[in-house]
Amino acid sequence: MDLRLSEEERLVKETAAHFVARELISREGAYLKQRELFLPPGDPPRRELDPEIRSLLTERAKQVGLWALELPEFVGGSGMGALARVLIHREFGRTILPFEPACIPGLMANDENVTALVEGRLSLAFAFDQVHKSGTLKEVETRFRPESGGFAISATSIDLLNPSADLFLLPAREQGTNRIGLFLLDRETPGVSVGEVVDLTADSQVGRLTLKECKVKENRLLGYQYEAGEIIACEQLRLAARALGIGMRCLADSIEHARSRVTFGRPLSQRQAIQWMLADLSINLRTCTWLTLEAAWRADQGMLYFAVAALAKKRAARMAFEAADTAIQIHGGYGVCKEFPFEGFYREARLMRLLYGCEQEMDRISGEMFITEGAG
Amino acid sequence: MDFHLSEQEENLRQTVQEFVHDELVPLEREFENAPDIFEGTRWKTRARLSSDPDVKHYIEIMEALEKKADAKGLWYLDVPKEYGGMQVSNVAMIAVTEELEKSSIPFEFGNHVSNILYNCKGEQIERFLWPCVRGEKTSAFGLSEPASGADPSMLQTVAAPDGDDFIINGTKMFPTFADVADFVQLFARLPGTKGREGVTCFLIETGTPGYRVVRSIATMAGTEPCELVFEDCRVHRSQVLGEVGKGWDLNQAWLGARRFQVGIRAHGAAQRMLRSVAELLRADPVEAQRFASQVGRFAGELAALRTLTYFGSWKADQKMDVRSEAANVKLFATELLHHVIDFALEVAGPSAMRKTHAMARAFRHARSNRIIEGPSEIQRHIIQRALFREGITFLELP
Numbered sequence: 001m002d003l004r005l006s007e008e009e010r011l012v013k014e015t016a017a018h019f020v021a022r023e024l025i026s027r028e029g030a031y032l033k034q035r036e037l038f039l040p041p042g043d044p045p046r047r048e049l050d051p052e053i054r055s056l057l058t059e060r061a062k063q064v065g066l067w068a069l070e071l072p073e074f075v076g077g078s079g080m081g082a083l084a085r086v087l088i089h090r091e092f093g094r095t096i097l098p099f100e101p102a103c104i105p106g107l108m109a110n111d112e113n114v115t116a117l118v119e120g121r122l123s124l125a126f127a128f129d130q131v132h133k134s135g136t137l138k139e140v141e142t143r144f145r146p147e148s149g150g151f152a153i154s155a156t157s158i159d160l161l162n163p164s165a166d167l168f169l170l171p172a173r174e175q176g177t178n179r180i181g182l183f184l185l186d187r188e189t190p191g192v193s194v195g196e197v198v199d200l201t202a203d204s205q206v207g208r209l210t211l212k213e214c215k216v217k218e219n220r221l222l223g224y225q226y227e228a229g230e231i232i233a234c235e236q237l238r239l240a241a242r243a244l245g246i247g248m249r250c251l252a253d254s255i256e257h258a259r260s261r262v263t264f265g266r267p268l269s270q271r272q273a274i275q276w277m278l279a280d281l282s283i284n285l286r287t288c289t290w291l292t293l294e295a296a297w298r299a300d301q302g303m304l305y306f307a308v309a310a311l312a313k314k315r316a317a318r319m320a321f322e323a324a325d326t327a328i329q330i331h332g333g334y335g336v337c338k339e340f341p342f343e344g345f346y347r348e349a350r351l352m353r354l355l356y357g358c359e360q361e362m363d364r365i366s367g368e369m370f371i372t373e374g375a376g
Numbered sequence: 377m378d379f380h381l382s383e384q385e386e387n388l389r390q391t392v393q394e395f396v397h398d399e400l401v402p403l404e405r406e407f408e409n410a411p412d413i414f415e416g417t418r419w420k421t422r423a424r425l426s427s428d429p430d431v432k433h434y435i436e437i438m439e440a441l442e443k444k445a446d447a448k449g450l451w452y453l454d455v456p457k458e459y460g461g462m463q464v465s466n467v468a469m470i471a472v473t474e475e476l477e478k479s480s481i482p483f484e485f486g487n488h489v490s491n492i493l494y495n496c497k498g499e500q501i502e503r504f505l506w507p508c509v510r511g512e513k514t515s516a517f518g519l520s521e522p523a524s525g526a527d528p529s530m531l532q533t534v535a536a537p538d539g540d541d542f543i544i545n546g547t548k549m550f551p552t553f554a555d556v557a558d559f560v561q562l563f564a565r566l567p568g569t570k571g572r573e574g575v576t577c578f579l580i581e582t583g584t585p586g587y588r589v590v591r592s593i594a595t596m597a598g599t600e601p602c603e604l605v606f607e608d609c610r611v612h613r614s615q616v617l618g619e620v621g622k623g624w625d626l627n628q629a630w631l632g633a634r635r636f637q638v639g640i641r642a643h644g645a646a647q648r649m650l651r652s653v654a655e656l657l658r659a660d661p662v663e664a665q666r667f668a669s670q671v672g673r674f675a676g677e678l679a680a681l682r683t684l685t686y687f688g689s690w691k692a693d694q695k696m697d698v699r700s701e702a703a704n705v706k707l708f709a710t711e712l713l714h715h716v717i718d719f720a721l722e723v724a725g726p727s728a729m730r731k732t733h734a735m736a737r738a739f740r741h742a743r744s745n746r747i748i749e750g751p752s753e754i755q756r757h758i759i760q761r762a763l764f765r766e767g768i769t770f771l772e773l774p
Contacts, residue, residue: 001385001467002378003690004774009377013773083377252768259764275760282763283704285771290683293773297379311676360669367672371654371664 005087012084015064016091023057024095031097032339047203047344049098057099058120068118070106070234076118077104082234082299086241086292093245093320096341096348098203103238105169105231107222111184113167125165126231127185127209128356129158134365135236135310135357137180137228142172142211144181150218153183154191155211161355163197163207171228182223182231189214202351203344233299233306236313236356240292243313243320243352246345247285250320250327253342254278257331268330277326285323288316307366313352314362321349379686385468391448392475399444400479403437407481409732410434412598412740414482421514421553422600441483450485452509456494459509466689470640474682477644480734487511490561492577492626495618504559504579515579516554518562518604519627522547526754528563528627529571533606535564535578542616544578544586544609550601550748555589558582560604563623577623579615586610597741631749635702636692639685642709642745643678646716649738650674653720667723674716681709691774700762700770707755710745717742 005013034047061067062076069085071077078101080088092100104117104124116122130139142155153172160168168185185192195208223230255278258268268274295308324346328335335342353359381389407414413423414434423431445451454469455461464472476484489508493515496505507513524530533546544564554560559581566574580587586609592600618626653671657664688701717738721728728735746752763770 001381001686001690003687005377248768248771251771255763255767269764275764276756278763279756279759282759282771283708286701286704287680287684287708289771289773290687291680293377294379294683297377308679311679315676315680363669363672363676365672366675367668367670368664370650370671370675371657371668 009084009087012080013087013091016066016088019061019064019066020091020095023060024092024097024099027053028095028097028341029339032341032344047098047338054099055120061099061101067101068104069101071104071114071118072106072109075109075114077109082237082296082305083293085234086237086244086296089238089241090244090248090292093242094249095245096344100242103235105234107182107227107230108169108184111222113184117167122166123162123164124167124169125160125162126235127158127160127168127170128232128235129160129209131171131232131357132355133358134361135232135313136365137171137225137232140171140173140180142170143175144172144183145175147215150216151181151183151221153185153211153214153216155209157195158209158211160194160207160209161200161204163194163205163209168192168209169222169231171231180225180228181221182228183216184220184222185211185214185216189216191215200351202347204351229306232356233309236309237292237296237299239352239355240288240295240309240312240316243316243349244285244289244292246320246349247281247288247316247323250323250342250345251278251281251285254281254327254330274330277330281319281323281326284315284319288312288319292316310357310362311366313356314359317349317352317355318359320345321353324349381467381471385465385471388453388464388468389471389475392450392472395445395448395450396475396479399441400476400481400483404480406437407434408734410482412737414438420487420511421556425556438483445485451487453485455486455489455509459494459505461509466636466692467686470636470685470689473637473640474644477641477647480648490515490517490630492561492617492630495626496579499614500579500617507558513558514553514556516551516557516560516602517630518548518551518554518560520549520551522549525549526751529575529624531563531565531575533562533564534567535576535611536567538610540613542576542578542611542613544580544606544611546606548604548606550593551604552599552601554582554602554604555592555600560587561617562604562606563627564606566621569621572624574621575623575627576620577617577626578611579617580609580611584609584611595744597744599744631702634749635706636685636689638745638749639681639688639705639709642713642742643681643685645738645742646674646681646713647678649713649716649720649735650678652734653723656724663723670719674712674719677712678716681705681712684708694774696774700759703750703755703758706750707752707759710742711752713742714746 031049065078066088068077069080069088073079088101108114113122117124130141131137133139142153144151144153166187170185171180171182173180191212191214193210197205197207200206258274261268291308292312295305295312298305298308324342327342328346331340331342334340411431413431423435452461453464453472455463457463472485487508493505493508508515519528521531521533523532533544533548535542535544546564551560559579562578562580563575564578566576586607588605590603590605592602594600650671657667685705688698688705691701692698717735720735721739724735730736
C-alpha cells in the first residue's frame with residue numbers, strides 16, 4: 001500500500017491546480033459581478049461565461065493537456081486514467097467558473113466525429129435522463145430495434161442537460177430482448193426533436209428530447225450494457241471529484257473567514273459552534289476523498305468499481321452541498337450574495353445530488369443487495 | 377497511488393482468513409450464550425479467577441484457540457522484532473482485525489502489551505515488559521481521576537521526590553481490571569507543576585504498600601473499572617517509565633496508536649450487526665422494503681469508514697502526524713457503530729433486548745466507546761485545532 005501520489009500523478013494534479021488558479025479563479029470576480037439580464041422576479045438569472053473567454057480557455061487547456069482527458073493522444077486527447085481524471089476534476093471543482101475539460105468517452109476514439117468534438121466544433125450530450133433516478137440502467141425506457149443496415153430508436157421524452165449539443169450519447173433497450181445498447185445520435189437525424197429549453201436553478205439549462213423512429217447506421221451502436229454502465233460510473237467519478245473540489249474551496253474560504261471575522265470581541269474561529277461545523281465538514285471531506293480515489297484506482301486496475309463509484313458520488317455530492325451550506329452560514333450575508341461563489345456551489349451541488357442516482361434510490365438499491373446477498 | 381496490500385501483508389491476511397473460517401466460525405453457535413466476560417481480551421483477566429464451570433468451559437476453548445493461533449505464528453504480530461515478535465505494519469494489523477471481526481467470536485490475537493511499555497529500560501524490561509509480552513502479567517492504565525477525564529492535563533495525583541524515591545498521593549478512576557492486574561501504569565505530576573508539565577509515568581505493582589484498589593465499579597458494558605487510592609505510596613525512581621516529567625507524551629502515544637484498531641473493530645461489529653438485520657429482513661419482504669434504504673445507507677457508511685481507517689493506519693506506518701486522522705476515525709467509527717446498533721434494534725424489535733441477544737449485548741458495549749479514550753467532543757476539538765493550525769493543506773493529498 002502506498003497512498004502517496006506518484007510523480008506522474010503529482011504532476012497532473014499540479015498542472016490542473018496551476019491552471020485553475022491562474023486561468024479560472026483569477027477570472028471569477030469578473031464572472032460573478034457580471035451584469036445580468038433583467039428577468040421577472042422569482043426567476044433566477046443565468047450566468048454565462050463570455051464565449052471569447054471560453055474559447056481562449058479551451059485553447060490554453062488543450063496546450064497543457066487538460067482536454068478530452070479520456071481520449072487517447074492520437075486523436076488529440078490526453079489519455080488519462082481514472083485516478084488522474086479525478087485529480088484534475090477535483091481541481092476544476094474549486095472554482096465556480098463554468099469551465100471544465102470536455103468529456104468525450106474513450107469508446108468514441110474511433111468515431112468519425114471525434115476530431116470535431118476534440119476541436120470543439122461539435123459538442124456532445126449524455127442523454128442519460130432515465131438513469132438519474134437510480135444510477136443504474138434499470139429504468140431505461142428508450143427503445144431500439146435492428147433494421148436493415150442499422151437501428152431505429154424511439155423515446156417519448158428525455159430531459160437533456162446540455163440541450164444545445166450536436167451529438168447525443170444514449171442508452172436504449174432492444175425490443176423483445178430488453179438488452180441495453182449504447183448509441184450515438186446526430187441532432188440532425190430525422191425524428192430527433194429538442195423541445196422548449198428552460199433555465200435550471202443551477203447555472204445550466206434543460207431541454208426535452210424526443211425520438212421518433214430515428215434511423216441510425218450500424219456503426220452508431222458503440223457498446224452494450226457494460227459500456228453504458230461505464231459511462232455512468234465515469235460520470236459519477238467526475239461528479240464526485242468536482243464535489244471534492246467544492247468541498248475544499250468552501251472549507252478553505254470558511255477557515256479564512258472564520259479567522260478574520262470578529263463577533264462580540266472574538267474571532268469566529270474561537271467559537272465552538274463554528275469549529276464543530278468545520279470539523280464535521282473536514283471529516284466528511286476526507287472520507288469522500290479516499291472513497292473517490294479508491295474507486296478511481298480500482299477502475300484503473302481493472303477491478304470492479306461501479307458500486308464504489310456510485311457510493312463515492314452519492315456521499316461526495318451530499319458533502320459538497322453541506323460544505324456550501326456551511327460556507328454560506330459562516331460567511332453570513334455575504335454567503336448568499338452572488339458576488340461570492342458559495343450560493344452558486346450550493347445550487348450546483350443540489351443538482352449533483354440528483355444526477356446519476358439520487359440518494360434515497362441508491363441507498364435502497366444497495367440495501368436490497370445487502371439484504372439478499374448478506375454482504376456489502 | 378496503490379491501495380494493494382503488500383505481498384507479505386496479503387499473505388498474513390489470508391492466513392487469518394483461513395483461521396477465522398476453520399477455527400472461529402464453527403464455534404459461533406456455541407458462543408451465542410457465552411457470558412459477557414468473553415468480549416475482547418477480557419477473558420484473560422478476571423474470568424480466569426472464576427470457579428463457575430460455564431466460565432471455565434469457555435476459557436478452555438479460548439486457550440485452545442490461543443495455542444492454534446500461536447502455532448500458525450499469529451500470536452506475536454504487533455510485538456517488536458527485538459522481543460521476538462513479527463512487528464507487522466499498522467496496515468497489516470488493520471487487515472488482521474478486519475478478518476477476525478468477520479466472525480462473532482470475541483477472540484483477538486496476542487497478549488495486548490500496552491504499547492508504551494516498550495519504553496522500559498534496564499531491569500524494567502525483565503520486571504514489567506517481558507512478562508507482559510509472554511502473557512504472564514497484565515497491566516492497568518491509570519490516567520483518569522475523579523475530577524479529570526477528557527482533559528487529563530488536569531490530573532492532581534502528586535509524586536513528590538524523596539531521595540531516590542517518590543511519594544505518591546491521589547486517586548485514580550476507571551482503570552479497567554486494575555483489581556486483577558499485576559501492575560499499574562500510573563500518571564502523576566511533580567509537586568507545583570500544572571497542565572502537561574511535570575507529568576510522570578510510574579510502574580507500580582499491585583500490593584505495593586500505600587496502593588489500594590478500593591473497589592470495582594459495574595458498568596452497563598460488563599467491564600468493571602476500578603477506583604485506586606494512593607496514600608503515601610513509596611516508589612523507587614527505577615520505576616519511572618521513560619523520563620521524569622516527560623510522561624505526557626507517553627499518554628498521548630498510548631491513545632494515538634489504538635484509534636485505528638478501534639475504527640476497524642467498530643467497522644466489524646457494525647457489519648455483523650447489519651448482517652443480522654439483513655437476515656431478519658430476508659424472512660420478511662414487506663419489512664425488507666421498508667428498511668432497505670437505511671440498510672443501504674449504513675453499508676455505504678461502513679465502506680467509507682473502512683477506507684478512512686486504512687488511510688490513517690497507512691499514514692501512521694509512514695511515521696506522519698496522524699493525530700487528526702486518529703481523531704477522525706475514532707469519532708466516525710464509534711458514532712457510526714452506535715447508529716447501526718440503534719437501527720438494528722429498531723428493526724429487530726423488543727425481543728432483541730433480551731440480555732443474551734447479540735444486539736442487546738452490542739448495544740450495552742458500544743455506548744461507552746463514544747466516551748472512553750477521548751469522548752466524541754474531544755475528537756472534534758482535536759480536528760478543529762489541526763484545521764485552524766494548518767489550514768486547508770491539512771486535507772491535501774500526501
